[in-house]
Amino acid sequence: MLRKFAALTSAIAACALAACAGGAGQGQSAAALPAMQRSFPVGEDLVADVNLPKNTAGEELPEEGVGTQKNATWGKIGGFTQTAYAQVLAFPPGTKLTVRNLSKDTQHTFDIVAEAGKAPAHFPSKGPSINASGGSIGQVGYASGPINPGKSVTLTLSKPGTYLIECAFHYGEGMQDVLIVEKGAKPGPEGTPSPKPKATDPSATPTPSAPPSSGW
Numbered sequence: 233m234l235r236k237f238a239a240l241t242s243a244i245a246a247c248a249l250a251a252c253a254g255g256a257g258q259g260q261s262a263a264a265l266p267a268m269q270r271s272f273p274v275g276e277d278l279v280a281d282v283n284l285p286k287n288t289a290g291e292e293l294p295e296e297g298v299g300t301q302k303n304a305t306w307g308k309i310g311g312f313t314q315t316a317y318a319q320v321l322a323f324p325p326g327t328k329l330t331v332r333n334l335s336k337d338t339q340h341t342f343d344i345v346a347e348a349g350k351a352p353a354h355f356p357s358k359g360p361s362i363n364a365s366g367g368s369i370g371q372v373g374y375a376s377g378p379i380n381p382g383k384s385v386t387l388t389l390s391k392p393g394t395y396l397i398e399c400a401f402h403y404g405e406g407m408q409d410v411l412i413v414e415k416g417a418k419p420g421p422e423g424t425p426s427p428k429p430k431a432t433d434p435s436a437t438p439t440p441s442a443p444p445s446s447g448w
């Protein structure tokens with residue numbers, strides 16, 4: 233597992249050195265890793281790859297790699313990203329948002345449970361709906377219903393606002409986040425990735441421990 237991870241890390245580093253362009257990937261060689269890709273070990277010998285396109289959010293258990301964040305404004309958030317690691321989500325109004333379950337074997341939901349109100353976030357103590365509701369409009373009361381591993385749902389973020397979102401299965405395990413819908417919205421800074429590989433493979437060339445985020 234470690235060797236595989238090290239190899240991927242090297243690949244990412246090589247990509248960064250070669251100044252791989254991010255985004256559309258047009259004209260990019262198939263072997264090049266897109267800039268927004270992250271790879272991390274998720275089990276004994278599993279490596280999950282993430283490459284989130286535009287207008288897409290990903291979700292998974294924090295320990296599967298997306299991690300959590302102690303956000304300076306909102307407090308502890310985690311389990312959701314639109315980049316690679318846990319962050320406050322933000323999209324402009326009108327976005328047709330795709331929410332993808334990044335897990336290999338765990339169902340999740342995407343629920344918009346409340347308006348955020350004043351920071352920090354106060355997530356409701358009551359668990360959100362496991363069943364789908366609210367059609368495909370991204371407003372309070374929207375519940376995706378169970379999303380199978382690797383699958384996605386789409387919803388339209390029409391109403392500006394700041395919302396609290398949760399996974400109905402794992403809100404108690406850190407899948408709680410803030411979703412900002414406003415003009416010119418930018419996602420929040422990313423949290424610390426987890427888990428981090430601790431040991432280094434002696435056969436691997438030591439790579440600088442710069443986070444895989446260098447350059448993106």
Ligand SMILES: [Cu+2]
Nearest residue numbers: 340399401402
């Ligand atoms: Cu979940």
